[in-house]
Amino acid sequence: MSAPEGLRPAGTPATAPAAGGLVIEGLVRRFKGFTALDGVDLELPAGAIVGLVGPNGSGKTTLINVVSGVYAPSGGSVRLDGQEVGGLAPHRLVRLGLNRTFQVPKPFASLTVRENLAVAVGHSGRGAPLRPDILGEVGLEGLGGRLAGTLNASQQKRLDLARALATNPSVLLVDELGAGLATDELGELAHYLRTLADGGITLLVVEHLLGFLEQLTDTVVVLSAGRRIFAGSLRAAIADPEVVLVFLGG
């Protein structure tokens, strides 16, 4: 069994996925008395990479969960390619071209790596994978027959990404994929994500590691306590007093 390789640049797919523009307006999510998202606006032009940052508890993962249909929104709208998709079930969003990865990877542990992808290919309703060598691209070559539950944390994250890509998404929400990866792995991952965007996939990247984000994009949205407090370039965000305050404390 060959050792897993690092992420390698993805080739441009045979057919680029349909343009995936995502527009979020006034998104609200309440959990009983607690408002986790309080009227968040966010725009992802087709093919763009946008970083989503903020301190712990600011609502980043909640936003991903609401946009991907895991939680229903309490208010506001989510439009994918102009179509209102807020509140749709996740499997319907997958069929419309939206997918995500998980902060804590959730592989189908009792299935093999190849079966994990087969589930996605068989049910996405978006045809055969545009990337026939997804496993090779994410560095899981030679591990197709392994049970997913036996993979280490880094490999499970790669599988999470591969499974999302197997559904041919036009918009991909990436939730802290870089956490726990070594520096060289982060560089490979950033390069790989950029090639995905070059291939036409719109990316919203939730990340704590600003150095990693800097390799990906200059456009960020900053959340604090469920509200958007900044949208613009990463350099400007770092210089913004309010952003500095929420990250470093008053």
Added chain:
Amino acid sequence: MPPASHGPKPVPSRQGPAGRAARQLRRLGAGGISDVGAVVVPVAVFLAAVHLYSNELLLLNMLVYAVLAQGINVIYGFTGYLPFGYVAFFGAGAYGASLSIIYLHVPALLAVVLGGLAGALLGALLTPLLRLSGAYFAIASLAAAEAVYEVVSNPSLASVTRGPYGINLVTAYNQSLSYDAAVALLGLSMLGVVILRRSRFGLALRATADDATSAEMAGVWVVRERSLAWLISAALAGLAGGVFAWAISVFYPTDVFDLTISVFAIVFALFGGVGTTWGPLVGAVVLYGIYSLVGLSDPQYFQLTYGLLIAALVLFLPGGLGSLTRGLRGHFKGAPGGAR
């Protein structure tokens, strides 16, 4: 005299039917042969057994439990939902088939099918239970089974269900045909599990059991697939109940809504290994065999034997006997986990 043709001549086949069969078997591969065997072997063994062993009732009960264990396999092994009230579908099937014979005068075989339909209908009625999970689901399904029993056995419904006074189907009784129907049902349940394990649907169910949110993000319509598995499982129990009612022909509500039936079916499935093709059948044959040998004559030893077996299973083989064969296969292939 016409000139001899120089065109291509048909080459006479040197392979007869045996060669063609061998070619087809090669194409099927080892997995395909094993799948065919999983349907054909149990059917052949049970068809032969009735001529070699005189206690037909024991064989019939074993068949019924094997089908119920496969039904548990479908819902628990493929979705992770453990229905302690599974007997409700069995009872619904027994009553569905019996009342069809009594009131609609349908042939017994058709009545068995209607029993399966009754099981599926009750399953559809109880589909909202799937919103629960874990112990809550198990307890709710148990409560639902008790509720169904109370309705069926209610004396005020005696004009419809015969209430607590039971069912008599002696006019439809046919020992050999009902036994053959039970064997056919076992074959059907084995075939169903084989298809489930090979199909996209089965793969989606296994993915859902591992992580429902991930399965949704893989495009699986979790609610629909899970509900379908639930209905298939309920229909299997309903069919088993229909065959059982026909075969014994006289029974009371306490016989077909006995919670022990649920417990046995679950234990048999777990003992053999859920999520596998053979496990539930092996579990039913071995454990019901032990029950018949020890349990009827010396119930105290039976409980001791069962207790020890289950304790050993939980301690050493939590995945059932099936995990033993998987482990061995994986060991010889050198691949962790191996295939199921």
